[in-house]
Amino acid sequence: MLTILIIILSTVCGMILSCLVAFSICRLRKAIQALQEKRTRKDSKEEPDDEDLELTVFDLSIIFAATDIFSSGNKIGEGGFGPVYKGELASGQEIAVKRLSESSCQGLQEFKNEVIMISKLQHRNLVRLLGCCTEGEERMLVYEFLPNKSLDNFIFDETRSKLLPWEKRFNIIAGIARGLLYLHEDSRLRIIHRDLKASNILLDNEMDPKISDFGIARIFGGKQTEGMTKRVMGTYGYMSPEYAMSGYFSVKSDVFSFGVLVLEIINGKKNWGFHHPGHDLNLIGHAWKLWNEDRPLGLLDEVLRESFSANEVIRCIQVGLLCVQQRTEDRPSMSSVVFMLSNESAELPVPKEPGFCVESIYLKIESPSGEQICDTVNDVTVTELVGR
Structure with a gap:
């Protein structure tokens, strides 16, 4: 009887031990498989994780x-x-x-x-x-799909520019400012666009602006607002001095680009490639010259001469010049820009000297599209989104 009991106990213990070993092996295999899958996902550079x-x-x-x-x-x-x-x-x-x-x-x-x-x-x-x-x-x-394509198809075209009277242009300026404020301060991500330009502003049926092309944008976490890169990417004519020359970018880099856009919307000419028979300045320099001569309305696109608000135009020119100031600390935040644009009674600071106001400072070369770009020692990619 004792022998039978010992045999039974030995058999049961053996079965329990076998089950424990099998269970441990199974768990180990699953852990190894999960680790391998994790490494595969981490190492994969070909497919985005849907x-x-x-x-x-x-x-x-x-x-x-x-x-x-x-x-x-x-x-x-x-x-x-x-x-x-x-x-x-x-x-x-x-x-x-x-x-x-x-x-x-x-x-x-x-x-x-x-x-x-x-x-x-x-x-x-x-x-x-x-x-x-x-x-x-x-x-x-x-x-x-936005049927009116991009902003550059209107403001830089002699015929289509007439479809954008001052009221619509002001609404476009204000809309871009609100979109940029959202990216910088109001979204759950703090985003620096780094390639804000006329061809990256799309227009809907009501000619309301929508910022597009976030391919080279940067996400910042927490209170971070600036960064450095050895690879400068963007479009010359819109780049801030500190970004184009040293790879330093911040929310104020986008503010500079916005200022260039404002001056282009008002004038109807591109900053890069701007020509005036009386000087060699680019559009920023031309606007600064007119401001110092107390002739800011001389910047206004000729197609807008019949109907516009002089105070509103001058305010926008002043905001544009504030945004393109040489020193980053002098440029306003986008929350200040939105406030200055939406409050006619707000007192605006006096603009200081802008950055990149003399176009001939660079050696110019032609891009395949005919747009002039800068020759620089940095690894530069010029992105050009033609209107959709």
């Missing part, structure tokens, strides 16, 4: 159908990143598809950056990202 995108991922077949397989008739723009196509989904919704080319200035990391960033932003003055496509070798962003 779970982190927080937006729709379109099948390539849907994009093909919407754009008629990227037909030339649906092409509405071209830039350093590649072409932009108009499309229509089966639901009837119109879309704009930004297709990353193999030779794009915007690499895969910039693509991921734009996808993740825009998916987290919601503001009436920011372009709305509907989704993306990362099937095969394709990298595409799908935006809301």
Whole structure:
């Protein structure tokens, strides 16, 4: 009887021990598999993590159908990143598809950056990202379609500029300011755009502005407001002096770009490539010269001469000059800019000397699009988004 009891106890103990060993091995295998999967996701540089995108991922077949397989008739723009196509989904919704080319200035990391960033932003003055496509070798962003394309298609065109009277131009200036304020202070992410320019401002049916192209934007956490980079990316004519020359960027770099935009909207000419028969100054220098001569309204686009508010125009010129001041600490924050634009009774500071007011300070070369850019020792990428 004792022998039988010993055999039974030994058998039970053996079974329990075997179960414990099997369970431990199973847990170990799962832990190793989970670690391997984690490392694979971390090391992968080819595919963005769809779970982190927080937006729709379109099948390539849907994009093909919407754009008629990227037909030339649906092409509405071209830039350093590649072409932009108009499309229509089966639901009837119109879309704009930004297709990353193999030779794009915007690499895969910039693509991921734009996808993740825009998916987290919601503001009436920011372009709305509907989704993306990362099937095969394709990298595409799908935006809301804005029929009026970009701001540069209007203000720099002699005919279409007449479609933007002063009231609309002022609303565009104010809208860009509100969008930039959201990026700098009001969104859950603090974002520096780094490539604010006329071609990156899209216009909706009501000519309300929407800031677009976040491919080279930077996200800051907490109270951080500035950074450094060895790779200067952006568009000359809009870059602040400290960013173009040393790679130092901050919210005040965007403020400088905004100031350039304001002066361009008022004058109807580009800062970079501006020509005046009486001097060699660029648009910033020309505006500064007129301000010091007490002739600020001389900056106003000739097509606006019939109907405008003189006080409003002068206030905008003053705000623009405050934004392009040489020293970063002299430039206002975007919250101050919005306040100055929306309060006619607010007393504005006197502008100090602007940065980059003499265009001939640089050796000029021509980009493939004919736009003049600067020759610099930095690794420079000039992004140019033609209107969608």
